[in-house]
Amino acid sequence: MRIIPFKIPKTRNEFYHYQIDRLKCFYDKLHQHPEVQITYIEKGRGTLIAGDYTGRFAPGDVFIIGSSLPHVFKSDENDHLQQNRPSVGYSLYIDMKAWEQEFWKSNDTLAVAQFFHQCYQAYQCHVSLARQLACRLKRIGRVTGFKRTLEILGLLDMIYEHREKMHMLSDGGWLKIIPETEDTRMSRIIRFTLEAYHRPISLQEVARVANLSVEAFCRYFKTHTRKTYISFLNEVRIHHACRLLAEKEFTFSEIAYQVGFSNLSYFNRIFKRVTHKTPGEYALMLEKP
Structure with missing residues (x-):
């Protein structure tokens, strides 16, 4: 892609x-x-x-x-x-x-x-x-x-x-400036993340997807997206967690595990960082008419 x-x-x-x-x-x-x-x-x-x-x-x-x-x-x-x-x-x-x-x-x-x-x-x-x-x-x-x-x-x-x-x-500054020769690399990274976010992903693994060393990959991703890869991965995971919360079928622990977090307290901390709400506060907001 x-x-x-x-x-x-x-x-x-x-x-x-x-x-x-x-x-x-x-x-x-x-x-x-x-x-x-x-x-x-x-x-x-x-x-x-x-x-x-x-x-x-x-x-x-x-x-x-x-x-x-x-x-x-x-x-x-x-x-x-x-x-x-x-x-x-x-x-x-x-x-x-x-x-x-x-x-x-x-x-x-x-x-x-x-x-x-x-x-x-x-x-x-x-x-x-x-x-x-x-x-x-x-x-x-x-x-x-x-x-x-x-x-x-x-x-x-x-x-x-x-x-x-x-x-x-x-704000329009991200990816737009990527040279055409780099399109395939960034697309591979995004596709891989959307398909594998639910399991543990190491920097070594995603760097191999990009065909770069870990150090070069981290510089490349930060340069083109203005955020670290881990931040991007956590955002993808949290947005999928929001979808699962809306379905009201799983506990917070189950949702954390399904979107790739192995630690509930870390999931709670990242959830609030991304959404500015705790999972409980977000769930209550969904119940309001």
């Missing part, structure tokens, strides 16, 4: 592409494209990697992925079988370069155009804004022609006007 330059299927005259994905699981290759992506998750759960952010996605979430930011929506294994339904997402891709016409240079539209043109980050929208954007993204699919254009303009205006209701997930 490498960072794939992904081509959005649109004609040369289009400044956007709208698509509805109904799949067994979402596209699971780490990829990037110059278009800004706005995605509403209607069905499906899994792990989102966007730049230096690793977290969960679930029904109701709306994400904004900045231009050229490497990302992947990796669906949970067997989620579509357990739920007996496919993953469903509504996505709008905006090509800001195609919008660099006089229309976007007017006083009325300049601020909105500049915001999206300079968008290289990843965001998650707060619940109230996500609900409104979800309705608009679905409505875009029900109209055509200039009405669709108006709906898209309304969507962009809503995002800009309520930008304080968006939580930044990644």
Whole structure:
């Protein structure tokens, strides 16, 4: 799995592409494209990697992925079988370069155009804004022609006007600067981690995956992600622990073991460091309506 330059299927005259994905699981290759992506998750759960952010996605979430930011929506294994339904997402891709016409240079539209043109980050929208954007993204699919254009303009205006209701997930600096020759190496590391997080992983093992010595691997990973590999691994484990807590089927000890921790006190400490809550506090939060 490498960072794939992904081509959005649109004609040369289009400044956007709208698509509805109904799949067994979402596209699971780490990829990037110059278009800004706005995605509403209607069905499906899994792990989102966007730049230096690793977290969960679930029904109701709306994400904004900045231009050229490497990302992947990796669906949970067997989620579509357990739920007996496919993953469903509504996505709008905006090509800001195609919008660099006089229309976007007017006083009325300049601020909105500049915001999206300079968008290289990843965001998650707060619940109230996500609900409104979800309705608009679905409505875009029900109209055509200039009405669709108006709906898209309304969507962009809503995002800009309520930008304080968006939580930044990644500032866009991570992975984007990785030379093309390094894409495969970083992708191998990420794929290996997502597949093996539930068991003990030594630095020696993951360094072999990257075909580097341990010392060179630690420098390489820290240089490109601005965090240690252990920090990244712990974040992946904790986000999977959050999913298990939501299922309410296991004790804290069982969850800690299932996501790769052999020590409950260490699991509790890392859980609070990542989520700013203890496992108990997080579980209580899930029970609130």
